[in-house]
Amino acid sequence: xxxxxxxxxxxxxxxxxxxxAQRRLRHLKCIIGRNMEHSKTSSSIDASYTTSDxxxxxxxxxxxFYTLHSPxxxxxxxxxxxxxxxxxxxxDDDSKKGTQPKTSYESSDAQSIDGDNTAxxxxxxxxxQDNQPSPTPSSSDILSSTPPSDPMSNSIPLTPLKxxxxxxxxxxxxxxxxxxxxxxxxxxxxxxxxxxxTTNPTWRYLDCSTLLSTSxxxxxxxxNICMWDCRTDPISxxxxxxxxLAELDFVATDLRQMSxxxxxxxxxxxxxxxxxxxxxDTRRAIRTARQGDPRMMPGYFPATAGEKKIQTCSLxxxxxxxxxxxxLQYAQENSAAQQESIEIRLAKHDTYFLLLRQRDALRQRxxxxxxxxxxxxxxxxxxxxxxxxRRVALLPRARELARAxxxxxxxxxxxxxxxxxxxxxxxxxxxxxxxLSHRKWxxxxxxxxxxxxxxxxxGKSLSVNGFRLPNSDFTGCDEExxxxxxxxxxxxxxxxxxYLDVPLRYPMVPMCSRxxxxxxxxxxxxxxxxxxxxxxxxxxxxxxxxxxxxxxEQLLNSQGLDIITLRHTLPNVQILLSHGQG
Numbered sequence: 001x002x003x004x005x006x007x008x009x010x011x012x013x014x015x016x017x018x019x020x021a022q023r024r025l026r027h028l029k030c031i032i033g034r035n036m037e038h039s040k041t042s043s044s045i046d047a048s049y050t051t052s053d054x055x056x057x058x059x060x061x062x063x064x065f066y067t068l069h070s071p072x073x074x075x076x077x078x079x080x081x082x083x084x085x086x087x088x089x090x091x092d093d094d095s096k097k098g099t100q101p102k103t104s105y106e107s108s109d110a111q112s113i114d115g116d117n118t119a120x121x122x123x124x125x126x127x128x129q130d131n132q133p134s135p136t137p138s139s140s141d142i143l144s145s146t147p148p149s150d151p152m153s154n155s156i157p158l159t160p161l162k163x164x165x166x167x168x169x170x171x172x173x174x175x176x177x178x179x180x181x182x183x184x185x186x187x188x189x190x191x192x193x194x195x196x197x198t199t200n201p202t203w204r205y206l207d208c209s210t211l212l213s214t215s216x217x218x219x220x221x222x223x224n225i226c227m228w229d230c231r232t233d234p235i236s237x238x239x240x241x242x243x244x245l246a247e248l249d250f251v252a253t254d255l256r257q258m259s260x261x262x263x264x265x266x267x268x269x270x271x272x273x274x275x276x277x278x279x280x281d282t283r284r285a286i287r288t289a290r291q292g293d294p295r296m297m298p299g300y301f302p303a304t305a306g307e308k309k310i311q312t313c314s315l316x317x318x319x320x321x322x323x324x325x326x327x328l329q330y331a332q333e334n335s336a337a338q339q340e341s342i343e344i345r346l347a348k349h350d351t352y353f354l355l356l357r358q359r360d361a362l363r364q365r366x367x368x369x370x371x372x373x374x375x376x377x378x379x380x381x382x383x384x385x386x387x388x389x390r391r392v393a394l395l396p397r398a399r400e401l402a403r404a405x406x407x408x409x410x411x412x413x414x415x416x417x418x419x420x421x422x423x424x425x426x427x428x429x430x431x432x433x434x435x436l437s438h439r440k441w442x443x444x445x446x447x448x449x450x451x452x453x454x455x456x457x458x459g460k461s462l463s464v465n466g467f468r469l470p471n472s473d474f475t476g477c478d479e480e481x482x483x484x485x486x487x488x489x490x491x492x493x494x495x496x497x498x499y500l501d502v503p504l505r506y507p508m509v510p511m512c513s514r515x516x517x518x519x520x521x522x523x524x525x526x527x528x529x530x531x532x533x534x535x536x537x538x539x540x541x542x543x544x545x546x547x548x549x550x551x552x553e554q555l556l557n558s559q560g561l562d563i564i565t566l567r568h569t570l571p572n573v574q575i576l577l578s579h580g581q582g
Contacts, residue, residue: 014250016019016274019287023245024273026208030271031192032255033201034263036441038229038238061197063230065240067188071222071242185224194230202255221245225268239266248277251286261286274326363402441500441579448577451488453570462570464488472567474533481530483513486548490515490531493551493571502558506547517547550578 013020128488190211195201208217224246227238251259255277264285269276346353456463461470469485470477491510497503507518515531522529529544530536549566555565556576564571 014272014274014277015253018274020246020248021221023221023248024218025212025223025245026217027272028206028208028245028270029273030205031066031203032269032271032276033064033227034199034269035265036199036201036227036238037065037265038236060199061231062199062238063194063196063228064198064201065192065194065228066203067192067226067228068190068218069123069185069188069224069226071224165409174520185226206354227266241268242435243270243279245270245272245277247280248272249280249283250275251283252276269579438500444496444577445577446491447495451492453574453577460535462574464492464573469570471565472549472569479532479534480513483515483534486531486545487512487515489569489573490548490550491515492577493548495556496555497575500555501557502555504551505554506551508548510550516549517544519543519547 011024051581063244077343155316190206192203195203211217212220222243224242226240229236229238248270251269255269255276258276266276267282271277299490417479451465453462453464456468458468460467463469464485464486467481467485467488468477469482469489470482474482487510490508491512493504494508494510507520509516509518513532516528517531519529520527524540529540529547530543531548546566549569549572551565552572553563555574558574559579562577564575
C-alpha cells in the first residue's frame with residue numbers, strides 16, 4: 001500500500017501542490033510522535049521497526065511533552081525576538097494578575113495508557129478544540145500549578161512535578177542524552193501539553209495566530225523541537241531536531257492509512273494543511289521496512305496467543321477426495337485419447353473436407369450476388385417510375401416559369417423607368433432642402449437685425465435692442481429692463497425654434513416684459529414660471545431664467561453648435577444668430 005501511495009506523490013510535495021519553499025509555521029497544524037523512547041536505548045531513526053498497533057510494556061511508557069525554539073540563525077533578528085518576547089510578556093502579565101496562562105496540558109485526541117493513538121490526523125473529520133498556547137512558562141509555574149480540568153479530554157491529568165530538581169523545564173535544562181545541548185537554543189516560544197503513559201503521542205492542534213505574531217508565523221520556515229520525558233528526575237531530553245518545513249517529505253493524507261505501517265523508533269510526523277509529512281530519513285526507513293517485513297504483506301493476520309486449533313477434515317473425507325481425484329484424472333486421459341483419434345481421422349480426409357468447404361462458400365457467394373442483383377434491379381425500376389412521375393408534375397411548373405419570366409422582363413423595364421424618376425425627385429428634394437435651409441438661416445439673420453445684440457455701455461455685459469442683460473446675475477439691475485430683455489430673448493427663441501423646426505422642451509409665451517415659461521413636470525403648484533422679478537417669488541424667477549437657458553442650449557445642440565456656459569444667455573443667442581448670418 002505504501003509503495004503504491006508514494007509512487008503517485010512527489011518526494012517533496014503533497015497533494016495540494018504547494019511548493020515546499022512556501023511552507024511556513026502558520027501551515028503547521030499538529031505534531032505526532034510514534035514509537036518514542038530514550039536515545040540511550042535506540043537512535044532517533046533505528047534499524048528496528050514496530051507497527052503502531054503493538055502496545056509497549058509499562059516500563060517503556062513515557063510522560064512526554066515537547067518545546068519549540070526559534071532557529072539559531074534567526075536569534076539575531078530583533079523583530080522576530082520582539083514577537084516572542086511580547087508573547088512571553090503577555091503570559092507574565094497574566095500570571096501577575098492572578099489569571100491562568102493559556103497553555104493547556106490536555107490532549108485534543110483521546111489518549112490511552114497503552115499509547116494506541118490511531119485517530120485520524122484530518123482536520124475535516126476531527127473537531128478543532130479551542131487551544132491557545134502561550135510561550136514557555138517558568139519552572140515554578142509548571143511545578144506549582146495543576147492544569148485545569150477539561151471534561152472533553154480523555155488524557156490522564158497532569159500532576160505537579162517535584163521542585164527539588166536543580167533543572168526541570170527547558171530551555172534551562174542540561175542535556176543528559178547526547179550531542180545536542182538545549183542550553184544553546186533560544187528560549188522556547190511554545191510548550192505543549194504533557195501526555196502521560198504513552199509512546200505514541202498525538203498532541204493538540206496548534207493555533208499560530210495566538211502563538212506568534214502574524215509577521216513571525218508567516219516568516220518562520222524552520223525551528224528546533226525538543227522532546228522531554230517527565231518520568232525521570234530530573235526531566236530528561238529524549239531527542240532534539242532542527243526542523244526545516246521545506247525539507248519534509250509527504251507520507252500520507254490521513255493517520256488511519258498508517259495504522260499497519262512499520263515505523264522506526266522516535267518517528268516524528270508533522271500535519272500540514274494537505275497531509276502528514278516526516279523527515280527524509282524516516283521516510284526512507286519506512287520504505288526499507290516494507291521490503292522485508294512479512295507483516296506488511298496483503299492477507300497477513302498474526303496468530304492470536306492461545307488460539308485453539310480447529311479440525312478441518314476427517315479420514316473418510318480425505319480418502320474420498322483422493323478417489324475422486326483419481327477418477328477425474330482417468331476421465332481427462334480418456335478425453336485426451338478420444339480427441340487425438342478424432343484429429344487423426346480428420347487428417348485423412350482433409351482434402352475432401354476442404355473441397356466441401358469451398359463449394360459451400362461459393363454457393364453462399366452466388367446466393368448473395370443474386371440477392372444484390374435483385375435489389376439493384378428493383379431500385380432501378382423504382383427510380384424510373386419516380387422520374388416519369390416527376391416529369392409529369394414538372395410540366396405545369398415549367399409553363400408557369402415561362403409566363404413568370406415574361407412578367408419579370410416587363411417589371412424590370414418598369415423598375416428602370418421608376419428609378420430614373422426617383423433620381424429626378426431626389427435631385428429636386430435636395431434642391432428644395434438646400435433652399436429651405438438657406439431660407440431658415442436667412443430668417444435667423446433677419447432676427448439679428450430686428451433684435452440687435454451689442455456691447456453695453458459699461459463694457460461688462462451685452463444688451464439686446466438697447467436693454468442690458470447680465471449673465472444670469474441680476475443683482476443691482478433695473479427689474480423692468482431685465483424683464484424686457486428676457487422678453488426679447490424669449491421672442492427670439494420662439495421664432496428660431498419655429499424657423500428651425502425644433503420643438504422646445506419648455507413652452508414659452510413671449511409677452512415682452514411679462515413673458516412666462518412652462519414646466520409641465522414641475523412639482524410646483526403652478527407650472528408657469530415668470531420671466532420678470534417684480535411682485536413674484538425670486539426663486540421662481542431664477543428657475544424661469546434657468547429653463548430659458550435650457551431651451552437655448554437645446555437649439556444650439558440641434559444645430560451642432562457648442563454652448564459657452566449655460567448662464568451666458570446673450571452670448572449664446574449671439575452664437576446662434578451669427579451662425580445663421582454666416
